[in-house]
Amino acid sequence: xxxxxxxxxxxxxxxxxxxxxxxxxxxxxxxxxxxxxxxxxxxxxxxxxxxxxxxxxxxxxxxxxxxxxxxxxxxxxxxxxxxxxxxxxxxxxxxxxxxxxxxxxxxxxxxxxxxxxxxxxxxxxxxxxxxxxxxxxxxxxxxxxxxxxxxxxxxxxxxxxxxxxxxx
Amino acid sequence: xxxxxxxxxxxxxxxxxxxxxxxxxxxxxxxxxxxxxxxxxxxxxxxxxxxxxxxxxxxxxxxxxxxxxxxxxxxxxxxxxxxxxxxxxxxxxxxxxxxxxxxxxxxxxxxxxxxxxxxxxxxxxxxxxxxxxxxxxxxxxxxxxxxxxxxxxxxxxxxxxxxxxxxxxxxxxxxxxxxxxxxxxxxxxxxxxxxxxxxxxxxxxxxxxxxxxxxxxxxxxxxxxxxxxxxxxxxxxxxxxxxxxxxxxxxxxxxxxxxxxxxxxx
Numbered sequence: 493x494x495x496x497x498x499x500x501x502x503x504x505x506x507x508x509x510x511x512x513x514x515x516x517x518x519x520x521x522x523x524x525x526x527x528x529x530x531x532x533x534x535x536x537x538x539x540x541x542x543x544x545x546x547x548x549x550x551x552x553x554x555x556x557x558x559x560x561x562x563x564x565x566x567x568x569x570x571x572x573x574x575x576x577x578x579x580x581x582x583x584x585x586x587x588x589x590x591x592x593x594x595x596x597x598x599x600x601x602x603x604x605x606x607x608x609x610x611x612x613x614x615x616x617x618x619x620x621x622x623x624x625x626x627x628x629x630x631x632x633x634x635x636x637x638x639x640x641x642x643x644x645x646x647x648x649x650x651x652x653x654x655x656x657x658x659x660x
Numbered sequence: 661x662x663x664x665x666x667x668x669x670x671x672x673x674x675x676x677x678x679x680x681x682x683x684x685x686x687x688x689x690x691x692x693x694x695x696x697x698x699x700x701x702x703x704x705x706x707x708x709x710x711x712x713x714x715x716x717x718x719x720x721x722x723x724x725x726x727x728x729x730x731x732x733x734x735x736x737x738x739x740x741x742x743x744x745x746x747x748x749x750x751x752x753x754x755x756x757x758x759x760x761x762x763x764x765x766x767x768x769x770x771x772x773x774x775x776x777x778x779x780x781x782x783x784x785x786x787x788x789x790x791x792x793x794x795x796x797x798x799x800x801x802x803x804x805x806x807x808x809x810x811x812x813x814x815x816x817x818x819x820x821x822x823x824x825x826x827x828x829x830x831x832x833x834x835x836x837x838x839x840x841x842x843x844x845x846x847x848x849x850x851x852x853x854x855x856x857x858x859x860x861x862x863x864x865x866x867x868x869x870x871x872x873x874x875x876x877x878x879x880x881x882x883x884x885x886x887x888x889x890x891x892x893x894x895x896x897x898x899x900x901x902x903x904x905x906x907x908x909x910x911x912x913x914x915x916x917x918x919x920x921x922x923x924x925x926x
Contacts (some may be wrong), residue, residue: 559784
């Protein structure tokens with residue numbers, strides 16, 4: 493059953509990748525930035541464990557880079573880090589399950605945007621501060637909308653609920 | 661081994677692997693190019709299905725946008741139409757005259773281009789990168805470097821080809837660089853994209869006259885056929901410390917409305 497759920501989650505991630513390329517990348521032309529793949533990786537890391545989050549983040553990132561990326565490996569690196577961040581963030585502790593989902597996606601999105609800009613800056617790209625600020629302000633809210641679809645889906649398909657550690 | 665230690669080991673291995681892949685990617689490895697082409701081909705059939713599933717959503721978004729801009733557009737089109745009607749009769753006469761003179765001088769008549777039709781099945785727009793995926797590849801005769809147009813003009817150049825699909829770098833991509841001309845003055849320059857998505861015409865001397873509204877076409881000296889419409893000059897800036905003018909271009913093609921395109925065979 494657990495192996496089946498891992499395959500199922502991989503399949504869901506592939507579907508998310510295709511939807512991202514076919515539809516959500518198109519929305520970026522209207523400055524609507526959804527990152528469906530990131531939300532899916534976070535959900536998998538949350539319910540299947542951090543190692544699975546890192547591995548799936550890497551695999552799906554590589555596939556994305558192979559299909560549309562400029563430099564192969566950058567998205568893989570970023571999504572793997574996103575999977576890892578979930579482990580660091582859930583230890584902060586939230587009492588409400590939904591609050592935990594939303595806060596984690598919010599924080600991972602913010603870190604993701606900063607990380608992406610940092611990496612591209614290291615690769616000699618210029619940082620567009622205005623564009624980055626707009627993304628920092630808007631993308632988390634778009635991604636939070638996706639949480640309401642993806643998290644319950646991954647949660648049900650994982651067949652169990654990961655306990656949230658509460659550190660007081 | 662405790663859980664946290666395993667996580668750190670996994671992360672470290674993945675980071676090392678990513679650095680290796682990024683290095684290989686920067687070296688433009690043939691193997692990686694082949695893998696990219698195979699990946700594109702592998703996902704093409706599913707991507708086509710997804711693309712047709714999402715087409716009504718794309719159409720809905722475009723229709724909403726059109727509806728909002730309808731009145732402004734209607735007035736613009738009306739004005740442009742009356743202008744074009746006047747120009748059309750001049751154009752028809754000039755064309756006949758031009759063909760007659762060409763025959764007289766023994767110059768070949770202008771020819772149409774051989775094209776391959778394709779459908780857009782994917783998009784990617786982020787951090788200066790602006791690409792689309794088409795459902796035609798080397799099996800249909802598509803080669804790297806071929807120009808891609810739609811009914812309004814040039815939209816980009818094929819950057820990577822698989823057997824059944826290809827990636828097209830749009831002209832607003834920061835890596836895009838295409839030889840171009842100003843139609844009226846015949847000045848040569850280079851059309852470049854930027855990280856902000858702006859398209860500029862570079863290498864036009866600050867001493868040359870360039871006006872807002874000037875039409876930009878492809879140059880016959882580049883890899884693409886000449887005389888293909890690209891866009892219109894939207895802004896011209898002169899700078900005392902720059903020997904070249906800063907010229908921004910507004911493309912004729914609407915990148916938000918790309919569905920069916922033509923690939924120009926060389």
